[in-house]
Amino acid sequence: MSQSAALTVQDLEVTFGAFTAVGGASFVAEPGEVHFLIGPNGAGKTTCVDAVTGLVRGSGRVTLGEQEVLGRPVQKIARIGVGRTFQTASVFEQLSVLQNLDIAAGMHRSPWSLMGRRRGVEDRIRDALEQTQLEDLWDRPAGILSHGQKQWLEIGMLLVQDARVLMLDEPVAGMSLEERNATGELLHRVKQDRAVVVVEHDMEFMRSFASRVTVLHQGTVLSAGSVAEVQADPKVQEVYLGTASMTEEDAAQADAMAVQTAGGPHA
Amino acid sequence: MDVVLSQLVAGISVGSILLLAAIGLALTFGQMGVINMAHGEFIMIGAYVAFVMQGLFGSGVSLLVAIPAAFLVGGIFGVVLEQILIRHMYHRPLDTLLATFGVGLILQQLARDLFGAPAVQVSNPPWLSGSVQILGTNVPLTRLFILLLVVAVVAGLAALMAYTSLGRRIRATVLNRNLAETSGISTRWTDRTTFFIGSGLAGVAGVTVTLIGATSPTMGTSYIVDAFLVVVAGGIGRIKGAVIAAFSLGILQAFIEYSTTASIAKFIVLIAVVAFLQLRPQGLVSVQTRSLA
Numbered sequence: 001m002s003q004s005a006a007l008t009v010q011d012l013e014v015t016f017g018a019f020t021a022v023g024g025a026s027f028v029a030e031p032g033e034v035h036f037l038i039g040p041n042g043a044g045k046t047t048c049v050d051a052v053t054g055l056v057r058g059s060g061r062v063t064l065g066e067q068e069v070l071g072r073p074v075q076k077i078a079r080i081g082v083g084r085t086f087q088t089a090s091v092f093e094q095l096s097v098l099q100n101l102d103i104a105a106g107m108h109r110s111p112w113s114l115m116g117r118r119r120g121v122e123d124r125i126r127d128a129l130e131q132t133q134l135e136d137l138w139d140r141p142a143g144i145l146s147h148g149q150k151q152w153l154e155i156g157m158l159l160v161q162d163a164r165v166l167m168l169d170e171p172v173a174g175m176s177l178e179e180r181n182a183t184g185e186l187l188h189r190v191k192q193d194r195a196v197v198v199v200e201h202d203m204e205f206m207r208s209f210a211s212r213v214t215v216l217h218q219g220t221v222l223s224a225g226s227v228a229e230v231q232a233d234p235k236v237q238e239v240y241l242g243t244a245s246m247t248e249e250d251a252a253q254a255d256a257m258a259v260q261t262a263g264g265p266h267a
Numbered sequence: 268m269d270v271v272l273s274q275l276v277a278g279i280s281v282g283s284i285l286l287l288a289a290i291g292l293a294l295t296f297g298q299m300g301v302i303n304m305a306h307g308e309f310i311m312i313g314a315y316v317a318f319v320m321q322g323l324f325g326s327g328v329s330l331l332v333a334i335p336a337a338f339l340v341g342g343i344f345g346v347v348l349e350q351i352l353i354r355h356m357y358h359r360p361l362d363t364l365l366a367t368f369g370v371g372l373i374l375q376q377l378a379r380d381l382f383g384a385p386a387v388q389v390s391n392p393p394w395l396s397g398s399v400q401i402l403g404t405n406v407p408l409t410r411l412f413i414l415l416l417v418v419a420v421v422a423g424l425a426a427l428m429a430y431t432s433l434g435r436r437i438r439a440t441v442l443n444r445n446l447a448e449t450s451g452i453s454t455r456w457t458d459r460t461t462f463f464i465g466s467g468l469a470g471v472a473g474v475t476v477t478l479i480g481a482t483s484p485t486m487g488t489s490y491i492v493d494a495f496l497v498v499v500a501g502g503i504g505r506i507k508g509a510v511i512a513a514f515s516l517g518i519l520q521a522f523i524e525y526s527t528t529a530s531i532a533k534f535i536v537l538i539a540v541v542a543f544l545q546l547r548p549q550g551l552v553s554v555q556t557r558s559l560a
Binding site for chain 1: 450
């Protein structure tokens with residue numbers, strides 16, 4: 001296990017032509033914490049993750065421990081320890097669960113050792129299978145897993161690639177309550193020596209499992225702090241209650257969020 | 268019965284040549300989706316490598332030297348083409364088709380300038396002269412050699428894709444580029460390596476076709492269409508599909524050829540493939556997954 005380190009994002013800016021998707025966002029994700037990035041649709045949450053992982057170009061300063069992150073190619077950023085998942089569960093559908101994990105584990109191998117056949121199953125792969133409850137499915141093609149299992153496999157891949165910060169884009173979307181709780185507990189197990197950043201819409205999940213919350217709105221940080229602090233912030237209440245495009249469900253969640261002052265069990 | 272057997276053997280022989288021409292394309296077109304019209308010229312380059320090696324080593328051992336040499340030369344041509352042209356045109360298949368067609372013409376002219384327009388002869392090594400009896404049919408040793416070589420190449424490639432880390436990286440890059448990169452895979456490096464192997468295999472195919480035909484600057488054009496036909500009929504992205512398609516087409520052609528002529532057989536095979544693809548556009552072998560995206 002490489003040393004744990006904090007992910008520091010300072011004044012991150014991302015523009016697409018004339019449109020500013022992220023306009024100077026800053027936050028620090030500390031190891032041992034599950035850091036939630038929340039905000040209404042279009043707030044720039046996913047764009048933040050895309051910029052940190054190199055998939056879109058961003059300016060500002062992003063460091064992992066002492067290492068600069070911005071400006072490196074995507075695979076180099078992955079190799080220094082920034083791992084991510086995607087909004088739509090992304091696994092290599094035609095490969096088996098084990099092969100998916102193998103690809104993630106092979107990240108630190110040199111090109112010249114690529115011709116070798118695999119020998120046995122490495123401990124950390126075994127460990128990841130166990131953590132994500134996929135032991136019995138190791139030889140199945142990833143394409144036939146359920147949606148929730150694919151999302152767990154994504155997290156398992158980040159574990160074997162030894163990511164020091166896990167950036168998860170909507171990890172519980174489409175999951176049952178039971179699966180959500182299992183995912184939340186998984187995140188709290190893996191946060192021990194890693195920083196975990198979660199982009200999420202689900203307020204209930206956020207309340208139950210967030211150690212720290214950063215609220216984004218129109219590309220900037222609206223509020224940050226513990227769940228209780230963020231919920232008590234009038235600016236947050238205004239954004240969540242005053243957005244015309246909000247669905248009724250969101251409104252109800254935001255209502256509940258504004259009323260409730262105590263944090264969840266893990267806050 | 269004798270006729271059936273002898274046509275079957277002839278068909279398998281035709282199929283093995285089809286497969287050799289197509290197997291590299293199954294990687295570059297099937298896996299990466301690059302329409303490389305210069306693939307036929309890479310076959311031609313492989314054939315000329317065999318010709319050059321014959322001049323250097325004599326026709327006894329030259330064949331065995333020529334196979335790895337042609338793999339290397341074909342591969343290098345492939346990487347250079349990928350590096351300076353194709354990588355700027357990923358996701359623009361029409362542009363790639365036209366540009367690589369032009370490259371093919373340039374390579375043909377280059378061969379004409381270096382070796383002359385008339386066909387050159389690569390003589391078969393003495394240890395491949397003669398024939399053996401298989402199922403009551405005379406099979407020339409050259410044909411048997413090609414069949415064994417193609418079996419070895421396909422087995423090697425299948426093992427590479429299934430069991431090695433490199434194979435997994437190639438497949439990962441094809442399946443999901445972004446996810447491959449965030450998993451720490453250099454997709455640029457993987458593209459180059461895939462192209463090297465695919466083009467190198469075209470070079471190997473070139474060496475083997477010198478055993479059964481003349482070597483000329485335009486020989487590649489006669490293989491490129493068949494090669495694409497095999498990959499498309501087999502199901503894009505599936506090496507297994509290419510294998511089945513190559514032998515099916517070879518056998519089909521041999522049987523029709525027996526009752527008519529070679530060109531009528533070719534015509535009927537083409538019609539059959541078009542009809543088949545109307546019924547099953549995804550080709551022989553396809554993949555089913557459960558995906559939300």
